[in-house]
Amino acid sequence: MSRGRLILQKPGEICTNSDAGVHVLREPADDSEAQAVLAWLRPFDVAGLYTGAIANAIDYVLDGARTGRYDLLGADVHPGEKASVGAKLEYEVLRSFNLPKEPPLDTRIAGIPVDIKATVGSNWAIPSEAHCQLCICTQIQLGQSRHRSWLVRTHRSWLYRGTGNRDGKRGLAVDARERWSTPLYDWTPLPVNPLTLLTREQADRVLARQPGQERRFTMLFNYLEGHIIPRSVISTVGAGKHDPVRRARSIRKNLARDGLTLLCGTFPDQRDLAAAHKITLGPEDWIALRTEGDSGHAGGEHVGAP
Template identity: 30%
Template sequence: MKKNIPPSLIQPGHPDHHLLSSLQVEIIARAGGALTLADDFAAMLRTCIDDVIMTPKTGRRCYEELEKTEKTYIGTRVEIELRALLRLKRGRLDTVILDHDVDIKNTMGSNWMIPTEAVDQVCMLVAADELRARCYLGLVVAKRDYLTAGQNKDAKRSISAEGFQHILWLLCDHPYPANFWRTVDEEVVEQIFASDTGNARIATLFRAIQDRPISRQVVEAVAMQKDFMRRVRSDKGRGARDLLQRDGILLLQGQLHGQLIKMMELPHCSPSEFISCRPTTALQHRMAAQVGFNLPQIAG
């Protein structure tokens, strides 16, 4: 998405203000409030993108590796998921809000392509910037004056530079969960996937990346097996947890070890997240032992 987005002109007195502000209020209410909308919308985008990348099945780890048709499907997936998130029905365009037909447009780039049937109609604009992990949700009445003069072979036009001022933003430059693999050094990624077994790959993952919550989806991608959850458990000395424990590293799950995670002063983990750490004090070793971990004794 463009880095320099102009301030919105959608204020009282603007010809689109009454319509767009009423739709904004309805959308926020349907989402359960502004904070819930921000959280759920951001999480939805991450899921839509990751489910098309399909790292566990394909080995791909980023948006750039997708085929053109798959990139296009992300827009369809976002449309479906957004309707479900806001409990909206299909309409003549993509959906209907307060009896107004609304077209949902998604981009992973810097602009949206507005089809002829959406001209002069309300468009809900969605954007995800994978490199910066920022997302956008806005409303615009796609008037011809807000669109570029040029068009593509399908007669679709983009929002013009001036037209960006007529977008009412519900979320603008808002953070969303980053693609995990973009946050890890390529050298480390190669180390993780160099191992031949799921247990070894999981152990390498949590040995290399400690004190940081890691999602269930990442664990599945690294395990590359249907029973991936088995890889993070103790398993007769062969499981990733067993391998790590012998190295003095704890592998904890938010659902099972929430209290220990808090006592270790680690970052918060959701029930479906995992985190590893290396206890360094006698007190931390005793706390781990109280919940069943048998770590090597520390000197002194």
């Protein structure tokens, strides 16, 4: 059956998947297992936890601390690496929701088997063992830095056969996703890596092998004044070098000469100073601010400074 000729069966009709036994297609509201999974997820900030899990999966694939890469859409990232974000995301989601890795699918939620799928394209590869099972399907749009997810029972009647696919994987019909799935959350922004805000020339300077780390970190914080810099960016700029965090800490006086105060979220007083400027620093976040006139912090000298 080709993609252009798929005629969807409707809820109330019999699914064509004989492997799963004769069963009726149901709308989400009539699917007791789907409702149990939704009830289990309800107390969670699903969008927030998925945002963190996707960001971690992307960081893992880029491996910036060793490769110096920071953009999944960069020419130095192989298409296969982009696709592997979904595989890594599965484990990040399990960790974020404290779920077990448990067969026959990826996990069990409220005792019900659930598969976790993600795509950086427009569809998912649903394996044969997940046909007619509950799946959390996540779509990641890298170019627009956003994501969304649905809970859907991937009935074989709603799956495309595909072409040249010998392992039984099929794609989910868009109409089935739109009509007979339950959105877990709408489009949600992904964190933007601050390095992608640099011009090409600035990025080349910051990520060059020379000069040394301290001069390159000084350039980084000058270029990105007022932007939160997560620790992963520090590791990327110092890729392959010894102790880049210590090198970043040592540039405080350099930045002070430029009128900038370097704040590190490791220290409560520096988080408080950032909060006074309406900025929330995480425990591993950094930022360079112009803070002239802040009591006790003139010239970049702070109590508990790194």
